[in-house]
Each structure stands twice: as C-alpha cells, then as structure tokens.
Amino acid sequence: MPIYEYECTKCGKKMEALVFSKADENKLKCFHCGSGELKRIVSMCFSFGGRDISNSGSCGSGGKVGFS
Numbered sequence: 001m002p003i004y005e006y007e008c009t010k011c012g013k014k015m016e017a018l019v020f021s022k023a024d025e026n027k028l029k030c031f032h033c034g035s036g037e038l039k040r041i042v043s044m045c046f047s048f049g050g051r052d053i054s055n056s057g058s059c060g061s062g063g064k065v066g067f068s
C-alpha cells in the first residue's frame with residue numbers, strides 16, 4: 001500500500017496518507033488544519049532542507065511511525 005508520511009508546513013504536524021497517484025497527493029489536505037501545503041517526508045533518518053527530522057522519534061523504532 002502506498003502510504004506516505006507528510007508534514008504540514010502550516011501547523012507542522014505530521015500525518016500519513018494513502019496516495020496512489022500524483023493527483024491524489026495534490027488533493028491531500030492536512031488532517032489537523034486543512035492546509036494543502038504538505039511536504040512528503042522520506043522515512044529515513046537524515047535531514048533535508050536544513051531541517052532536522054531525525055528527532056521525530058520515528059528513527060529506529062522498528063518501522064512503526066509514532067504519531068501523537
């Protein structure tokens with residue numbers, strides 16, 4: 001199943017969504033604030049865009065992405 005993790009650039013919250021196509025991705029809205037400004041998080045431990053995501057707690061936790 002194509003489940004991806006996204007981070008909302010508005011409220012900073014993370015969410016997971018099933019995305020089958022680019023069109024689906026474009027329609028995604030933040031579950032928390034409704035913003036469409038989401039960026040996909042690559043589920044690996046590295047930082048990109050100058051922003052360190054490795055402290056999110058999802059690294060090395062056995063593949064289960066925690067979401068609080």
Ligand SMILES: [Zn+2]
Pocket residue numbers: 008009010011012013030031032033034035
């Ligand atoms: Zn949001």
